[in-house]
Amino acid sequence: xxxxxxxxxxxxxxxxxxxxxxxxxxxxxxxxxxxxxxxxxxxxxxxxxxxxxxxxxxxxxxxxxxxxxxxxxxxxxxxxxxxxxxxxxxxxxxxxxxxxxxxxxxxxxxxxxxxxxxxxxxxxxxxxxxxxxxxxxxxxxxxxxxxxxxxxxxxxxxxxxxxxxxxxxxxxxxxxxxxxxxxxxxxxxxxxxxxxxxxxxxxxxxxxxxxxxxxxxxxxxxxxxxxxxxxxxxxxxxxxxxxxxxxxxxxxxxxxxxxxxxxxxxxxxxxxxxxx
Numbered sequence: 001x002x003x004x005x006x007x008x009x010x011x012x013x014x015x016x017x018x019x020x021x022x023x024x025x026x027x028x029x030x031x032x033x034x035x036x037x038x039x040x041x042x043x044x045x046x047x048x049x050x051x052x053x054x055x056x057x058x059x060x061x062x063x064x065x066x067x068x069x070x071x072x073x074x075x076x077x078x079x080x081x082x083x084x085x086x087x088x089x090x091x092x093x094x095x096x097x098x099x100x101x102x103x104x105x106x107x108x109x110x111x112x113x114x115x116x117x118x119x120x121x122x123x124x125x126x127x128x129x130x131x132x133x134x135x136x137x138x139x140x141x142x143x144x145x146x147x148x149x150x151x152x153x154x155x156x157x158x159x160x161x162x163x164x165x166x167x168x169x170x171x172x173x174x175x176x177x178x179x180x181x182x183x184x185x186x187x188x189x190x191x192x193x194x195x196x197x198x199x200x201x202x203x204x205x206x207x208x209x210x211x212x213x214x215x216x217x218x219x220x221x222x223x224x225x226x227x228x229x230x231x232x233x234x235x236x237x238x239x240x241x242x243x244x245x246x247x248x249x250x251x252x253x254x255x256x257x258x259x260x261x262x263x264x265x266x267x268x269x270x271x272x273x274x275x276x
Contacts, residue, residue, distance in 0.1 A: 017058070018092045025081040028063075033071045039079065042147040047080030051088055055151045062091030064100070072101040115150035116157050128168050128185070133157055135186025136164065139267055140246070142183060142238035160271075163192040170204040178227045179207055183238045187245040190269035195253050203252055215257050219248055 050056045063074030071078075074090075081088055112130045117123055133156060134148070148156070157164065167188040174180040184207070191200055205211040206220035223244055230237050244261055246268045251259035 014093055014095050015062075016092045016094070018090055019087050020063070020078070020081055020090045020092075021087040022082050022085050025078040028071060029075065029078050029082070032065060032069055033075055033078075036071065036075050040076065043076045044079045044083060046147050046149045046152070047077060048084045050149050050151055051080060051084040051086050053152075055149070055155060056088055057151070058089040058091060060091060062093060064093040064096050064104075066096050066098040066100065068098060069094075070098070072096060072098075073104050112148065112150055112153045115154050119154035120157065120161070126168070126172070128172050128180075128182070129157070129164055131182035132164050132167050132185040132189055133160060135182045136160065136167075136189040136271070138186070139190075139271075140239060140242050140265070142235055142242055160189065163189040166192055166197070166200075170201065171207070174208050176228075178230070179224065181227065181233070181241065183233075183241045184227070184245050187242055187249065187269070190271060191246070191249045191253075193271065194269050195249060199252050200249070203249060215255075216248070216252050218257065219251065219259050223248055 064072050066072050117125050167185040171180045247259040250268050
């Protein structure tokens with residue numbers, strides 16, 4: 001249903017659609033950005049990826065200058081335009097009140113999960129889905145969760161939804177957090193493109209302490225014991241968990257009953273978003 005504005009509605013005369021070039025953005029940053037919050041490079045890099053991948057969209061959130069011509073909102077967007085070296089369409093607000101900076105970005109930001117739910121129109125998605133997707137994308141590097149824009153993560157979830165949902169379905173309701181681990185779920189999601197689903201279901205059953213008569217029981221039980229003992233989940237531990245999990249799944253794929261864990265190891269279940 002089309003929105004009906006009241007009779008007293010008036011256009012906002014200080015807003016303009018502008019194709020901002022890298023040169024224009026650089027000039028505004030140099031000449032009009034007298035004082036602002038420190039630059040978060042991860043946010044700039046995230047915007048650059050959006051611009052270069054075609055995920056950038058002009059929205060009602062743009063660039064704002066006050067009545068003195070001082071930039072009060074949008075320095076990260078402008079820096080991303082400079083770094084991407086691409087001209088993009090942006091909504092520019094001028095002659096805003098000099099005090100408006102006190103009221104900008106004070107609300108609740110949409111989380112990755114909020115946007116994934118809206119994009120998929122699925123309120124059953126949980127934090128486990130975003131954790132699994134990020135672990136899957138990080139691969140064996142296991143470097144943090146990665147800084148993804150909501151648009152990027154929504155696009156990636158649509159691409160890998162079946163694998164992510166399957167991994168969450170296998171372990172998501174298991175109450176032991178050391179077993180129901182994001183890194184393990186990330187490897188399971190990757191393995192969906194290589195193993196048949198029955199093999200993965202068997203692995204997860206063993207990991208949850210079930211179906212002990214399966215051939216892989218011994219090596220999966222040993223892995224389960226390690227997961228229970230390793231209380232921290234820092235980067236080095238996550239890498240070890242990832243390596244062992246993928247080696248065991250690879251052994252299951254080839255019907256072996258034991259698995260080795262070599263020091264030098266490439267990605268056994270590569271996807272086209274691998275970053276190392």
